[in-house]
Amino acid sequence: MTSLTWNPLLDIPPFPVYGYAKLADRIGALLGTRHDVLLVQGEAIIALEAVATSLARPGLQALNVVTSPYGGLFGDWLSRGGAAVSNVIAAPGLPITIATFTAALDAMPGVGVVALVHAESASGILNPLEDIATLAKARGAVVVVDAVASVGGHELNTDALGLDIVVIGAQKSLGGSAGLSALSVSPTAWGLIAQPGGVEQSTLSLLDLKHNWLDRGRLALPGMPSALEFHALAGALDRFEAEGLDNAIARHARAAAATRDGVEALGLPLWVEASGASNLMTGVQIPQSIEINSLLRELAPFDTCIGPGVGLIADRLVRLNHTGNRARLDAVLANVLALGQALQQLGHPTDLGAASAAVLRHYGRPA
Structure with a gap:
């Protein structure tokens, strides 16, 4: 009979049920926010698609900043859900200019969502987030930020900037695994997500995460959480917070x-x-x-x-x-x-x- 070889990666202790809320709170502190923080099982592209899918519906007008293929994808996902999307496209591989953004914003008086990537790993550029957020909030728009390649490497104070949804991953500045992502959601964003026509009963539904985790006291995550990934995230945060x-x-x-x-x-x-x-x-x-x-x-x-x-x-x-x-x-x-x-x-x-x-x-x- 062949003996079984013990592999520590296959015998991971369960992640404690109370630990998920603690992780969310630590991420909230990192983002400088008191908004709800959701944990998403999967690489950040899944969290980004979930955000677009949960926001999009007919009647929503969205201004989407495109400075790489990632911004293009986000606009496609919004359009797929019925939103009227205007893509404001920068010169290839370059940051968006405030003049270009302002002109696009002025052309969409009923804008409900403004979306952009903060730092682009595709080219190494940084978009002018603070100026864009200020202009967008003055129009009453929900501001969505892909901060996967900026969190931990650039200043990002979510509440001070009035950002409504911020998506992050652990695999870049935080030095963690790519298997989990997280996002913060403001009350204003929840109000938009909860409007009639939103996606539910879906792995891409933020409403499902709200109902099945936030509204149940942030105890056990729905589904089958990967203990390995959550222990890895906790370890990455330990190391990052120590620095x-x-x-x-x-x-x-x-x-x-x-x-x-x-x-x-x-x-x-x-x-x-x-x-x-x-x-x-x-x-x-x-x-x-x-x-x-x-x-x-x-x-x-x-x-x-x-x-x-x-x-x-x-x-x-x-x-x-x-x-x-x-x-x-x-x-x-x-x-x-x-x-x-x-x-x-x-x-x-x-x-x-x-x-x-x-x-x-x-x-x-x-x-």
Whole structure:
């Protein structure tokens, strides 16, 4: 008879029933909100689709900011539910401008929802969330924010900005698993979700989560919760809270600044200026003489987190990842030097010494 091998990943202790509410409260503190926080079993794209599905219905007018394929998907989901959607589309891979957003907002006097991505992992850009939220709230719109690639790496005070729905995942700045996501929901947003015609009896229904978890005292989650994922989320929050939110944001900001300076010292142009750049990912323009797939092949042996852009910009830039536990000196330096070395191999001159010095200057003194 073959003996059974014990595997700790297969014998996970149950996650305590009372622990779900504690996790939600910890996420609420992270987001700076007293609104309801829902836990969603699945990667953040599921939570985002659930938000769009729960909001959408005929008669709803939505202004959807599109700065990557993710924003496009959100607009499609709203349209699928019958909402009248106006997509305000930025130049490929760039942040939306306030002028462009304001013009689109003025063209939709009955807007009920404004949706946008805060920081884009697809290109490494940062949208002007505060200005957009201020303009949208002045029109009485519910503001929906995809903060998956910004929470923990950028300041995000949900209640102070008047944000109604904020969706996050644990797999980026928080350094956790991708198997769970969460979102905050304001009373105003609940009022819109609860209007007649909303989706119920669905895994994409926020109303179901409200009825089956919030309204029952936030004890046992409906369905079959994955103990492994919830223990992983608790562990990620433990580590993140031990560092502190302000320290984590500062660490990501330092990694981003060091990366940008290192890239420029290589002689390469950044995709966007620092004011429009994310702290989690830096986009770098590829020299015109370099083909993207050739560059990626040269980068492969270095085992860094450098990849192409996503969407229409896929062949025009590479993204240097300094998210979560990669927001540290050794990872930042490895990214910059690997990019410089790969370009040298393809015949494009770079100054590795200058790049090293530019990165190290950011780590020679406390942040």
